[in-house]
Amino acid sequence: MSHFSYRNGVLHAEQVSLQALAAQFGTPLYIYSKAALVENYSAYADACRKAGRADAGALVCYSVKSNSNLAVLNLLGRLGSGFDIVSGGELxxxxxxxxxxxKVIFSGVGKGRDEMKLALEHDILCFNVESIPEVARLNEVAGELGKRARISLRVNPNVDAKTHPYISTGLKENKFGVAYEDALNCYRTAAALSNIEVVGIDCHIGSQLLDDSPLLEALDKVIELVDALEAEGIPIHHLDIGGGIGIRYDDEQPVAVGDYLARVFARVDAWRKEKYGGRQIQVMFEPGRSIVGNAGVLLTEVQYLKHGESKNFAIVDAAMNDLMRPAMYEAWHGVQAVRQDAGRAQVYDVVGPVCESGDWLARGRELAIAPGDLLAFASAGAYGMTMASNYNTRGRAAEVLVDGVRAHLIRKRENPSDLFALESIAD
Known part of the structure; x- marks a missing residue:
């Protein structure tokens, strides 16, 4: 997280002190670095350009579910990004x-009729469909609107992503996609429908992958399927290989984006040259975490230090409703004091005020802190705010985007009245 560093003993986001941000906006507070977002997106865009696919040959579709703040989406859109969505609300x-x-692709297993209608009215690029019943429903909705729906079929290649079971999506037991063995028949069915236009193929096997070998294995299986479809007269215009590249939370060494994309383009180009005389196929990617994950931190204030016989607790004002990943996945986030202190460090579990034993953010961390000090949870830009809730009637945190020396409030903090504004008392 190179855009978050200490200056004169105080942690900064770019050139802005996190202490100053806490004083101005309060805590808990999500803080994002614009420079980090641009740098991370550019790793994909630059690799596409290097492979000679700067125009229509490739499309990076940012995964909106990882961080859906309007300022983040606006910034990425201005950089040229497309978007991968999983709901009508995200559209x-x-x-x-x-x-x-x-430049929007619509993924997800449970698209409703209203969502399909909304997407068709906005003329999105493609639906990534995940079952024959979904194709049939989409055909009906498109027919009612007098439109044809462009689709890719999400194929489940049964490749083990070797990641956490909750974020693995490419095995037979996962709910996502159509089984590889059934895909050809599903494409035949879809291609025969009057309001469906088959344009691509999609595959996404999971996220937080540190090694690209499972992704390349899945790519090889998808390539075989494209050949079978072309042989049956079902042309495929784009190949969407999903997202999944991991980031560093602790001591992981994820594959470099540029190296991974170079291997993808090399395989695709060699295949197209051998089988199709070099006729190009558009390649799509759906990155989320690798763009925004290490571009953000969660800032929180220490409320109490509670020393026990077997454990010490640092009780902070952020909680599981602000950062769900530790409670849900037992995920590890780096945590550091905003003000460097040479005082004696002790080992703490960092916990929040929510009334659940599962409300913990970090365990067994060595910290030199006192009540009133600030802590920053690293790598919180992805699946932090988007997974936040209002449990215990807690307002969700504010969000700030730092650009050099400037800090922009991009989401106001919720207050209790916001949370029950839509409720009413029965007569």
Missing amino acids: LRVVAAGGDAR
Whole structure:
């Protein structure tokens, strides 16, 4: 997280002190670095350009579910990003942020009729469909609107992503996609429908992958399927290989984005040259975590230090409702004091005020802290705010985007009245 560093003993986001941000905006507080977002997106865009695919040959579709703040979407859209969405609400976010609906792909297993209608009315690029019943419903909805729906079929290649079971999506037991063995028949069915236009193929096997070998294995299986489809007269215009590249939370060494994309393009180009005389196929990616994960931190204030016989607790004002990943996945986030202190460190479990034993953010961390000190949880830009809740009637945190010496409030803090504004008392 190179854009978060200490200056004169105080942790900064770019050139802004986190102490100053806490004083101005309060805590808990999500803080994002614009420079980090641009740098991380550019790793994908630059690799596409290097492979000669700067225009229509490749499309990076940012995964909105990882961080859906309008300012983040607007920034990425202006950089040229497309968007991978999983709900009608996310589509409306993209549109509100000024994103191009023609660069939107709609994933997810449970799309409703209203969501399909909304996406068709916005003329999105493609639906990533995940079952024959979904294709049939989409055909009906498109027919009612007098439109044809462009689709890719999400194929489940049964490749083990070797990641956490909750974020693995490419095995037979996962709910996502169509089984590889059934895909050809599913494409035949879809291609025969009057309001469906088959344009691509999609595959996403999971996230937080540190090694790209499972992704390349899945790519090889998808390539075989494209050959079978082309042989049956079902042309495929784009190949969407999903996202999944991991980030460093602790001591992981994830594959470099540029190296991974170079291997993807080399395989695709060699295949197209051998089988199709070099006729190009568009390649799509769905990165989320690798763009925004290490571009953000969660800032929190220590409320109490509670020393026990077997454990010490640092009780902070952030909680599991602010950062769900530790409670849900037992995920590890780095945590550091905003003010460097030469005082004696002790080992703490960092916990929040929510009334659950599972409300912990970090365990067994050596910290030199006192009540009133600030802590920063690293690598919190992805699946932090988007997974936040209002449990215990706690307002969600504010969000700030730092650009050099400037800090922009990009989401106000919720207050209790916001949380029950939509409720009413029965007569």
